[in-house]
Amino acid sequence: MFLDESRSGWAWLAPRGFRHVLFFIEDSHGNVWHCNPYMPFCINQGSTIEGFDDLVRRVMRLRGAHRVVSVEVRQWVSRGYVPLGVWLCHTLAKCLSGVDVGFVWSPHHLYRKLIKYHAARNFDVLLDIPVHPI
Numbered sequence: 001m002f003l004d005e006s007r008s009g010w011a012w013l014a015p016r017g018f019r020h021v022l023f024f025i026e027d028s029h030g031n032v033w034h035c036n037p038y039m040p041f042c043i044n045q046g047s048t049i050e051g052f053d054d055l056v057r058r059v060m061r062l063r064g065a066h067r068v069v070s071v072e073v074r075q076w077v078s079r080g081y082v083p084l085g086v087w088l089c090h091t092l093a094k095c096l097s098g099v100d101v102g103f104v105w106s107p108h109h110l111y112r113k114l115i116k117y118h119a120a121r122n123f124d125v126l127l128d129i130p131v132h133p134i
Contacts, residue, residue, distance in 0.1 A: 001131075002107055005064035017066030018108035021089040024055060025097060060131055069114060070127035073098050077122055099123045 003020040025033045032055060059068055076098030090110040094101060100121040101113040118125040 001059050001062070001065055002067040002069070002111055003062075003064045004066050014106050015108050018106065018111060020064075021093045021107045021110065022062075023093045023097065056127075065131040067111065068127060068129050068131060069111065069125060071097065071099060071114060071123045072126050073123045075122045 001022045001024075002018050003022055004017050005019060022034075027033065056068060056070075059065060077100045078098070090104050090107045094104055094110060099114065100123070101110065101117055104110040104113060114123075114125055115128065117123075
């Protein structure tokens with residue numbers, strides 16, 4: 001999910017709506033993991049989420065939500081070593097999800113590459129919808 005709000009001092013450089021990436025990973029056992037670099041330990045299990053439809057409904061209500069993109073990764077790609085200082089929200093989303101999009105500069109760049117390489121790399125974009133304020 002791409003958000004319009006960010007705690008980063010560099011957020012003013014990003015286009016509106018693409019200032020932060022908040023992402024969720026569903027594992028092979030059906031568990032949903034909430035990943036946010038601003039939280040302690042970054043990854044927490046969302047035990048109260050009951051499937052993808054419930055997740056999308058909840059995400060649509062978040063303040064600052066701009067776009068929801070769902071990606072199915074066919075083959076996870078390991079990134080190897082990434083310096084600690086490079087763990088920004090978009091880099092973290094790319095590395096932990098295993099999508100093969102190459103280097104990304106910002107959340108907006110990650111979004112553009114997800115759309116550009118749809119079905120051409122190791123992932124398929126299942127959903128790409130704008131979020132309108134409620």
